[in-house]
Amino acid sequence: xxxxxxxxxxxxxxxxxxxxxxxxxxxxxxxxxxxxxxxxxxxxxxxxxxxxxxxxxxxxxxxxxxxxxxxxxxxxxxxxxxxxxxxxxxxxxxxxxxxxxxxxxxxxxxxxxxxxxxxxxxxxxxxxxxxxxxxxxxxxxxxxxxxxxxxxxxxxxxxxxxxxxxxxxxxxxxxxxxxxxxxxxxxxxxxxxxxxxxxxxxxxxxxxxxxxxxxxxxxxxxxxxxxxxxxxxxxxxxxxxxxxxxxxx
Amino acid sequence: xxxxxxxxxxxxxxxxxxxxxxxxxxxxxxxxxxxxxxxxxxxxxxxxxxxxxxxxxxxxxxxxxxxxxxxxxxxxxxxxxxxxxxxxxxxxxxxxxxxxxxxxxxxxxxxxxxxxxxxxxxxxxxxxxxxxxxxxxxxxxxxx
Numbered sequence: 001x002x003x004x005x006x007x008x009x010x011x012x013x014x015x016x017x018x019x020x021x022x023x024x025x026x027x028x029x030x031x032x033x034x035x036x037x038x039x040x041x042x043x044x045x046x047x048x049x050x051x052x053x054x055x056x057x058x059x060x061x062x063x064x065x066x067x068x069x070x071x072x073x074x075x076x077x078x079x080x081x082x083x084x085x086x087x088x089x090x091x092x093x094x095x096x097x098x099x100x101x102x103x104x105x106x107x108x109x110x111x112x113x114x115x116x117x118x119x120x121x122x123x124x125x126x127x128x129x130x131x132x133x134x135x136x137x138x139x140x141x142x143x144x145x146x147x148x149x150x151x152x153x154x155x156x157x158x159x160x161x162x163x164x165x166x167x168x169x170x171x172x173x174x175x176x177x178x179x180x181x182x183x184x185x186x187x188x189x190x191x192x193x194x195x196x197x198x199x200x201x202x203x204x205x206x207x208x209x210x211x212x213x214x215x216x217x218x219x220x221x222x223x224x225x226x227x228x229x230x231x232x233x234x235x236x237x238x239x240x241x242x243x244x245x246x247x248x249x
Numbered sequence: 250x251x252x253x254x255x256x257x258x259x260x261x262x263x264x265x266x267x268x269x270x271x272x273x274x275x276x277x278x279x280x281x282x283x284x285x286x287x288x289x290x291x292x293x294x295x296x297x298x299x300x301x302x303x304x305x306x307x308x309x310x311x312x313x314x315x316x317x318x319x320x321x322x323x324x325x326x327x328x329x330x331x332x333x334x335x336x337x338x339x340x341x342x343x344x345x346x347x348x349x350x351x352x353x354x355x356x357x358x359x360x361x362x363x364x365x366x367x368x369x370x371x372x373x374x375x376x377x378x379x380x381x382x383x384x385x386x387x388x389x390x391x392x393x
């Protein structure tokens with residue numbers, strides 16, 4: 001039984017099989033991300049009610065919060081894929097991790113920038129060194145560190161090992177980011193949605209927020225597959241099947 | 250590839266995660282105080298917060314205590330964490346969200362253990378989002 005599952009995993013995670021199947025999945029993810037994103041943005045920016053305290057300015061939440069959630073989610077995908085690559089030496093896992101890093105870095109950057117633009121009118125400052133903002137900035141540097149290791153080490157297996165280990169070490173920052181607003185006094189407010197209590201948000205605002213969060217996940221799925229396919233072609237460029245593929249074009 | 254090697258790598262990953270977690274817990278516990286963005290009025294009054302040094306104090310603006318000078322930007326108000334109260338003095342432009350009952354964080358120095366002289370006031374909003382009608386309905390229900 002175990003052997004059969006293992007065999008199935010190996011077949012599925014073979015770069016060629018992944019290349020074929022992911023090519024079929026990308027359009028579905030991309031189209032649904034676009035549709036949900038447009039719908040979520042329209043609901044968030046035009047239909048959702050004004051906030052009692054922050055007026056219209058709060059609407060940046062529909063970008064800021066999904067981006068911040070994605071920055072954590074993609075990091076976890078990257079770290080888990082790195083661990084799988086490190087332990088079971090599945091090459092595809094390392095490729096997915098490497099493909100995820102720049103996407104995660106962009107979402108982290110987006111969360112920091114939108115947070116900064118939101119902070120000025122509401123708090124009165126673009127940036128403060130509180131625990132939430134600082135730990136999110138460290139996350140951006142972790143992504144940069146991963147990408148730097150990937151591109152500076154010539155031998156691909158060594159690069160995957162080094163950057164993978166960094167990704168795993170950095171996991172410790174994820175609970176810190178999430179709980180920073182509870183463990184310490186921060187200027188950043190506590191969790192609105194991601195908590196055990198019921199969300200502290202009116203349902204007409206919550207639904208567009210969740211739609212945007214889901215759209216961001218689908219967007220990531222589409223982009224990470226495109227990027228991982230490029231990784232596959234790049235790393236397997238000397239294999240027979242890639243050569244045949246290129247010759248066909 | 251032997252199973253033994255794979256188990257070793259598994260162990261390595263687990264040890265790295267656990268080791269990092271332990272090291273981080275120790276480091277964060279050691280620097281606990283420096284990670285706090287602000288002190289509460291209680292900590293200022295009981296002497297936990299340092300005197301004559303720039304610190305931040307956070308709390309709610311006590312309703313009915315905001316006094317504005319007529320000929321300058323000087324404003325004086327009380328700040329509370331529900332238990333203790335301190336008086337804050339500030340001269341400058343306040344953030345839009347500043348009002349009675351609002352959470353704020355003031356940076357400055359405690360003068361003569363009495364008045365906190367701030368040179369920066371930031372507004373701290375809560376995690377609740379709702380339309381104004383709902384907010385006023387909640388408020389009305391609370392007052393009944």
